[in-house]
């Protein structure tokens with residue numbers, strides 16, 4: 001059963017300089033053939049990248065495309081018609097900007113806070129004069145647009161005008177303010193929820209930003225939220241997916257964000273890889289069994305354990321086997337008490353059928369460049385903005401160990417070949433403490449981009465970081 005080694009497609013990881021890596025070889029444990037790696041170096045690297053994919057005879061390119069490389073990768077995908085991208089570039093449409101999330105939701109009639117997008121500023125100001133407040137203003141797109149840093153609440157016209165004058169956001173992207181109980185993040189594989197948690201705002205605040213004192217918990221995520229997340233994942237035809245759902249005071253769920261790039265514990269990335277291996281091997285590899293509400297059980301463990309556990313497997317329910325935990329456990333879900341294993345049938349992990357044509361061609365949907373403020377002249381394409389290392393996936397800090405800047409510096413300096421000067425260079429290059437942590441967590445090799453840091457030093461640094469994590 002399933003494909004032989006020779007029949008399996010040739011896989012390649014899609015990596016980008018300065019961007020954290022969602023997958024590596026360890027996630028694809030058991031894949032019998034070599035998995036290639038192709039790294040995009042930014043700038044005018046498109047043609048070289050395409051050649052490398054062809055030379056390596058890659059059939060399937062696996063990885064997330066960050067916002068500022070999105071349009072380039074649409075072009076690359078066109079020139080590689082026989083290469084399957086996982087996730088598909090059309091699935092990754094929402095990764096690019098908040099505007100794209102909105103257009104995706106509009107098309108599939110998914111509930112979102114009422115949203116207004118203006119490229120014509122004059123019309124935007126007319127709208128702002130007559131609309132109701134409060135409004136939420138967001139920056140739609142940017143190299144590191146995360147965590148509420150570019151999300152603002154305005155209470156009247158004057159505040160809105162001042163904000164736009166100062167920030168110069170384009171397009172002008174606004175939403176009705178939705179009073180909400182919390183945000184809920186749902187992660188899915190093959191449209192099956194595999195993890196979900198609440199993010200609650202600090203008392204008296206509206207922004208659910210856990211790095212600013214909000215809290216997280218995994219218990220009793222409502223059925224309506226999981227159902228919406230499944231619907232969204234299906235609309236995107238996503239192998240793996242994360243949705244941020246606003247759970248309103250009115251108990252209605254609305255989509256805030258959705259993407260294929262998100263922070264996930266390694267065991268979740270293992271499951272995704274296993275799922276992809278299953279899907280590409282015609283059943284030779286086993287689909288992971290991820291029982292519904294496994295997250296409620298796993299979250300009873302300390303996050304330091306969840307960060308290190310790999311390749312988690314669960315037993316499956318069978319009637320003759322009473323020892324099975326998820327078989328006996330019941331839960332109030334929606335309006336009913338249900339056995340958890342029954343929910344596994346209600347929320348199956350489904351295969352993805354690759355698309356055969358483009359859903360979001362840039363000629364039509366890249367409003368951002370098509371309606372840029374200053375129309376581009378014949379000058380060469382505008383350079384891509386390179387994200388800071390942790391870029392979109394800055395939330396990685398939510399799954400990374402907590403550390404003070406002082407202790408982080410200590411760890412760096414404990415490595416032969418790194419002194420005060422290099423530490424300074426490291427922070428100059430990567431940015432803040434959390435950026436450095438992100439690089440240590442997911443892309444240590446990036447340290448070789450710093451002058452005077454060798455591969456050998458990097459491998460020592462890797463060890464020092466692992467040692468710290470096990471303490």
Ligand SMILES: Nc1ncnc2c1ncn2[C@@H]1O[C@H](COP(=O)(O)OP(=O)(O)O)[C@@H](O)[C@H]1O
Pocket residue numbers: 113136138145146147148149150151175176177178179180183206207208209244256257
């Ligand atoms: N329309 C809205 N009404 C009320 N609160 C909102 C609205 N949009 C966003 N928020 C709050 O702001 C947070 C950040 O917004 P989000 O769109 O997720 O941007 P970011 O990319 O910065 O995370 C959300 O988690 C939510 O708490």
Ligand SMILES: [Mg+2]
Pocket residue numbers: 146147148244256257
């Ligand atoms: Mg968010």
